[in-house]
Amino acid sequence: MKADTTAAKKGNDAPPAPQPPFGDRVKSEIIAWFWVILAFMLINGTLGQARVIPSGSMEDTLLIGDHLIMSRVGYDAGIPFTNIHMPLWRNPKRQQIIIFKPPFDPTQPDYVKRVIGLPGDTVTLAGGHVYIDGRKLDESWLPASEQGQTQPGPPGNSANLQQAFTVPANDYYVMGDNRTDSCDSRYWGPIPRSLIVGKVEMRVWPVTGIRFF
Numbered sequence: 578m579k580a581d582t583t584a585a586k587k588g589n590d591a592p593p594a595p596q597p598p599f600g601d602r603v604k605s606e607i608i609a610w611f612w613v614i615l616a617f618m619l620i621n622g623t624l625g626q627a628r629v630i631p632s633g634s635m636e637d638t639l640l641i642g643d644h645l646i647m648s649r650v651g652y653d654a655g656i657p658f659t660n661i662h663m664p665l666w667r668n669p670k671r672q673q674i675i676i677f678k679p680p681f682d683p684t685q686p687d688y689v690k691r692v693i694g695l696p697g698d699t700v701t702l703a704g705g706h707v708y709i710d711g712r713k714l715d716e717s718w719l720p721a722s723e724q725g726q727t728q729p730g731p732p733g734n735s736a737n738l739q740q741a742f743t744v745p746a747n748d749y750y751v752m753g754d755n756r757t758d759s760c761d762s763r764y765w766g767p768i769p770r771s772l773i774v775g776k777v778e779m780r781v782w783p784v785t786g787i788r789f790f
Contacts, residue, residue: 634753634760635674635689637720644782645689647676647775668770669749671695671709672718674777674790677751681765683772690761691718694742694750701741702729707752719754727756730763737763749773 633641669675669692676689694700698709705725707714716724730737736750744750748767753759762768779789 634755636755638754645777646779648778649775676775677768678772690751690753693752694744696746699743702738723756736766
């Protein structure tokens with residue numbers, strides 16, 4: 578029996594569906610881009626921010642010019658264009674890389690360092706190595722050239738590690754991975770929790786160096 582192809586032919590010959598007026602298409606595009614831009618602003622301002630490494634104090638982990646994504650969730654999540662901030666319910670952990678306002682002058686550009694000592698920890702130095710509460714800290718993240726090279730800071734700062742230092746409550750002791758070229762808590766003391774603005778989550782540039790932290 579020969580199949581009836583009349584319906585199929587009519588379907589193939591059917592005229593294309595009418596396009597919406599040009600003005601309506603433009604309006605839809607504008608609305609779509611508005612929501613994309615709004616979402617980006619909320620995410621960038623409230624959940625995360627892009628940062629660029631300005632110095633070599635975190636080499637070889639982070640290099641000058643690296644582009645990072647910092648998470649602000651639970652740290653200092655301000656709502657864009659307002660003075661409203663979400664509750665600070667998230668605390669840094671040891672070994673995490675954080676971004677914070679410098680304690681000696683919070684108006685200066687933000688710093689990036691690694692958390693070494695938590696509140697209540699006693700930090701000491703011996704033989705170029707860091708000890709926490711008498712136990713040697715595993716610092717496998719340091720480049721080979723920096724292993725066993727940690728030195729105390731200059732005199733005049735109780736946190737310089739020329740002697741044992743106990744991190745006060747709500748403070749964090751930080752150092753750069755480039756120990757021989759990092760101005761950190763050994764120079765100006767621990768970081769108050771209130772000055773920490775976020776945790777480094779990811780390096781996004783250069784493309785060959787993309788990684789999560």
